[in-house]
Amino acid sequence: MAGGNAIRGSRVGAGPMGEAERGDSAPRVFVSYWCANGHQTRPSFAQESSLVVPELWDCPRCGQPAGQDEQNPPAAPKVEPYKTHLAYVKERRSDADGAAILDEALQTLRDRGLIQ
Numbered sequence: 001m002a003g004g005n006a007i008r009g010s011r012v013g014a015g016p017m018g019e020a021e022r023g024d025s026a027p028r029v030f031v032s033y034w035c036a037n038g039h040q041t042r043p044s045f046a047q048e049s050s051l052v053v054p055e056l057w058d059c060p061r062c063g064q065p066a067g068q069d070e071q072n073p074p075a076a077p078k079v080e081p082y083k084t085h086l087a088y089v090k091e092r093r094s095d096a097d098g099a100a101i102l103d104e105a106l107q108t109l110r111d112r113g114l115i116q
Contacts, residue, residue: 033066034073035059041066 027047
């Protein structure tokens with residue numbers, strides 16, 4: 001004998017798999033969702049008395065939101081471009097406000113003797 005292992009070739013969970021060993025599965029409800037690209041998704045949910053089916057579901061193919069109305073799917077979310085810190089500041093302040101703040105900062109530096 002070549003120093004074998006008595007349980008060689010088996011692993012945890014090995015063996016026939018069936019409903020008898022795992023128990024009965026819960027009754028399922030399949031709900032159809034459609035995205036704006038026309039993709040259909042059918043996730044399943046456990047059928048319970050407290051079942052709350054989500055109104056929206058993410059499409060696994062394109063990532064867009066999907067709704068239950070095939071004729072009127074939800075619109076794609078609006079994607080805004082990246083804004084810099086300066087762009088946000090310019091939204092809050094006018095050019096005149098910016099000039100006043102700059103003059104105040106320069107005057108503070110002049111008072112300290114750091115610039116002329």
